[in-house]
Amino acid sequence: MTGGAGFIGSHVTDAFAADGDEVAVLDDLSRGRPGRVDPSVTVFNAAITDADALTEAVEQAKPQVICHLAAQIDVRVSVDAPAADAAVNVVGTVNLLEAARAVGARVLFASTGGAIYGGGVPVPTSEDERPAPEAPYGTAKYCAEQYLALYNRLHGTTHAALRLANVYGPRQDPTGEAGVVGIFCGRALRGERPTVYGDGQQTRDYVYVGDVAAAFLAAARTETPGVWNIGTGRETSVLDLIDVVGQAAGRTLEPEFRPARPGEVLRSALDSARVRADLGWSARTTLADGVREVYRWIEAGSPDRA
Template identity: 40%
Template sequence: MKVLVTGGAGFIGSHIVDRLIADNLQVIVVDNLSTGRRHQVHPSATFYPCDITSHALEQIFEQEKPDAVIHQAAQVDVRQSMHAPLHDAIVNIIGTLRLLECSVLHSIQKFIYASSAAVYGKPHTTSINETHPIQPLSCYGISKYTPEQYIGVFSEQYGLNYTILRYANVYGERQELAGEGGVIPNFVLKMLQNTPPQIYGDGLQTRDFIHVEDVAAANVAALSAGDREVLNVATSQALSINDLVELLNEMMSIRIAPVYMPAREGDIRDSCLNNERTREVLQWEPQVSLHRGLLQTIHYVRNKMSIVSS
């Protein structure tokens, strides 16, 4: 099988590529390197420096003739989506539409789409399952959900097979140390530098942190399971941001108190996704414990710091 991975030079995408190649699949990576890193692309993958909104995308499909698409490329900064909603929509909505058109034109067997917990908005329950109402609080949440609807229409009209994976908060190696979504590596970096981490809000807000290796495993599993399903990729375990800082202090044998900042526009107070359906449909479950994942991330950040300082 030949799989085209968009965003395959990025944080999550590069881990998916590594896992696909470990399973002896052929991999095509499409990434404009706006946030991805060329050195993160596995040497066995074929790489195209291309934007998903570009007409050149169709030429890649024509030349490579992939069997499946795993779509990870996206604008993922919630704050940026509020300040520049047009750019957010162009990348996340128009970019996905371009991929869907190419996928139908070239008879793709499976289309796997990376969606987000942000589509749910303010939770009505402590554990959010896939039937929870869709009420995004940010432009990012809107731009991640809208392609889900397009995918459904393309499936009905053209028979496109798909799996939609709604991610909880993903963390781990290769994540940027600063910026949206990188709360864990960002906190680790600041605390290793003896600088207080900044918490936006009172720190009692909760998140479901899932390691990138488990997210990669879910994507690979979806190549052969979960047809026409919408599935949460999560641990189903909530952790407050205050408890995260306390845990990092304990694991790094330091004592640094956070600095509290005003809550940010578009941020969700609590988010914990129910993964029962995903476990059943994909025969998948998280393998990386929070303790192990945090240890790996601390090690990764320390290595990055030593490379920068050398």
């Protein structure tokens, strides 16, 4: 597991361990925290950009499957520093593919569904739509997917990419747009009003982190190569989300409106029919249940292990 000390990676680590697998984590701890990982799990403190350290750790752990979640995840950082983003998200992934090749491991790559298709596509969006990312982050993820596909052709591997929608859940750092559920829950708990940019009608596909972990598990239990959208297929507007957070908080939240942010994608949701057919996976957690989990987690002081 790369990025296993991060938000999603630590949940994926827990899911594999709970299913009886032996798991090792590689993370440079730039954003991850070792406290999120069960103490019985080995943690290699190394960067995927350091090919030697990465290969050494992979050869020591000898995994059958590597869930690859380590990444530079900030879209705005990718716009400001595209080469640094590509060094982690493209070259780091190639390093990982080479390390996996040395031990014959299969790679399941955390790609993006929210940042790969661009605007102007039908919503919910299927994998048949041609990616047209609008930031270096999405381009790097798409490029990394192409390397996976190349390795499948060149080396006969069965690597797969999971294009994740907007993932939310306990342990998520409430920064940036991806953390909006945590941000709104935190503000509600502090008695503050949620901030809305624009009219609040813009939509996203919020998928619960436990369901994402289940998707990685389902992918690992097959040998099927593929590219799969991992989402709910449902569009939730910012104003709808505020209502759901209000229900968790037990009171109506009054948003504070600010000017729209230029360049923001207005609608986004993923059609996950393909992964349902290929792996039998679908999102099970309702937004109300998932948001309540986040609300309770923040209320409990945002513990690392929750």
